[in-house]
Amino acid sequence: MKHIDNTPSTPGKFKMEKSPYNRLRLHSSLAKLTIWSLVFLGLIFIFFFRSPSSSSSGSLTSDPSRRSLRTSSYGGLAWEKRIKASAKVRSRNGMSVLVTGAAGFVGTHVSSALKRRGDGVLGLDNFNDYYDQSLKRARQALLERSGVYIVEGDINDVTLLKKLFDIVPFTHVMHLAAQAGVRYAMENPSSYVHSNIAGLVSILEVCKSANPQPAIVWASSSSVYGLNTKVPFSEKDRTDNPASLYAATKKAGEEIAHTYNHIYGLSLTGLRFFTVYGPWGRPDMAYFFFTRDILKGKAIQIFEAPNHGTVARDFTYIDDIVKGCLGALDTAEKSTGSGGKKKGPAQLRVYNLGNTSPVPVSDLVSILERLLKVKAKRTIMKLPRNGDVQFTHANISLAQRELGYKPTTDLRTGLKKFVRWYLSYYGNGKKSAQ
């Protein structure tokens, strides 16, 4: 091999680098260098794209249950300016409220109502893909037009939460971010633990250390009444028969709230929402996807309890729920702790926010048929054992007395408003919800 190496191909013209073999060697070394450089670059690329951004805690990316894999990026003067402007109180005695889950159904309505009356509002939402993200973006655009900024981030991102409290001394937190839906808990159980338990604890941890500590109002659920048979459901009833993991995480949230109130003097109010519906609603809820499917001519399943038992819900219209949320915020007393230490007893409350008139699901479908002027293709199905309960019915006397809560919208009136919104949003059923 050596002699070939040193033998010039053309006498007098020997140039090592021009030897075909050496060229080959050079090429092969270049190729190796390129391959190794590519491998190296690839590793750097993988490292950077898999590791959390420096400004995010990383808990979002490390949890496989989450469907919003975008890490939030935040910081900077412009960002802080937007936050301050959004949270600025514009009315006398107004409050500055951090609304978690602000791009959600209830979150959007509550944020907008608070802003309208001059309170300062800052939203927080992780825009996960549990349902159509474009609907969440449309709600965000709606809020932006009224001056509410939504910070994109996860409630488990404690670094972000602390930063928000550094920028704004929130007087109140309206904690609505959650993994909703009773049936989806069978598909993705860890998402419920991530949002409804770990996320709640993150919020409370940051609130307990904040100075001043804010008062917290948060979303519990009618589902905590589980398999109870005594109706209407009262706050005094036991809540240890959950029928779904969703319900169990909301019940756990109520116990966690008790602990933070007891140890740290946080003022905490849990609101047990009863099947909230209305414009800008959640596409995973029956009234919403029934509307979509009826318009498409697709069959819908109506659940029935054993022995042809009626399945019914105390459907509650969004505007009534918003009034209940504002009533809870307005009557919330201050937290008593400071520097992470309790200074005295603090308020701990829980309220039913329902409509007090349960309606069978089959009647809901009849109302939709009339409003949409389309006959539904009904299939009757046995109530599946996946978290659903047969009925819900709220006793709201406590909320009435203490929050001034008084629902005024019956299901027909509320669905009429929903259908009007649905048709204008999705364009007369031609473009339909996903």
Ligand SMILES: O=C(O)[C@H]1O[C@H](OP(=O)(O)OP(=O)(O)OC[C@H]2O[C@@H](n3ccc(=O)[nH]c3=O)[C@H](O)[C@@H]2O)[C@H](O)[C@@H](O)[C@H]1O
């Ligand atoms: O109050 C709550 O705390 C919860 O309310 C809501 O749960 P639910 O009351 O179960 O609402 P939703 O799914 O709309 O089903 C409505 C009815 O349709 C029946 N239903 C449902 C689906 C179907 O295909 N057929 C059917 O008959 C079904 O059996 C039920 O009777 C929220 O989703 C939940 O996040 C939580 O906030």
